[in-house]
Amino acid sequence: MSVRNFIKELNNDRVEGELVKTIFISLASSFIVLAILYFVRLRYISDFVPKYGFYLFFAILSYSLILLSVRHIRAYREFACMSGMMIGMTIGAIAGILPGFFIGATNGMFWGSVVGISSGILFGAWNGKCCGIMGVMEGIMAGFMGGLMGGMTAVMMINDNLRAAAVVIFLIAATILFGLNYMIYREARENSMERKHQDGEFFTIFWSFLLTVITTWFMVFGPRSLLFQ
């Protein structure tokens, strides 16, 4: 059950075999939605791509990785307490810090934190539920901290390589999520867990659409702090 086995498993017909396809569907649906919004409305916004394109691009990449993990977790539904708490904490923290950072970079700390905390708590509690109330609590706490941290980090780095920081934070978050998916794979194999739930592709498309639209709206039309007015 090494990492190599996990990577091989990505080509099988079991739960892990759907992960690459999930990333593709999430990215494709998000970028299609963004392209439609761009041609309908956003191209009339001055400097839309230079101002928001970079952060939107990484936000969409982040959502595809978060949704991939959510789908992986939902496939097995129930985990032991220790693993469930780690799942709630990891998803909560990453789903908090990434949107918080990207919105914080364009709208300021308050709105970055609000979006980050909302997203972190939602995904953290939802996925932490796989082990009961402890996982839910862990997800809420991690989402709360991650959201605040994301908004704050972005504003503190405005004059100090903000874009490079966005890439570094994204890469670290992607590595952590890869670790989480590997952990889920190991847990499932060690405990001979079977798939308990199957989300259709609509699940990925719906959440990608929702997250992309909310993020784009917030960045372009949403409220922003004094610093960004």
Added chain:
Amino acid sequence: MKYKNLFFTILTLAVIVIAGVFLIRGENTTSNGNSSGNAQIVKLSVEGGRYVLSPSEFKKDIPVRIEADISKMPGCSKSIVISAFNVRKTVTTKDNVIEFTPTKTGTFNIACSMNMYRGTFTVV
């Protein structure tokens, strides 16, 4: 079966590259680099936790040269943001000048990058 997901992997990478080429572009900056002989010279310092610009009224379309008094600027007040004109700069003892051209009229905010120190100026 071994390479079942190769197709999706290639497609995913293609989507990322195409979207990246379109979306990742440098931010247009209008700050720093408008040095000219007829610039409006402005002194900047911090008093009572607020930025003080002297004078605080600028003329539109004439370059502004803000000279920061570092000795009166504690902590993060050295990291200055004037978002309306896309100015972002951390001033130091070696480089305490911010230059930009105000291209629109109105009252605008100047703040430190953490939004703790604030001030305003007017462009007429």
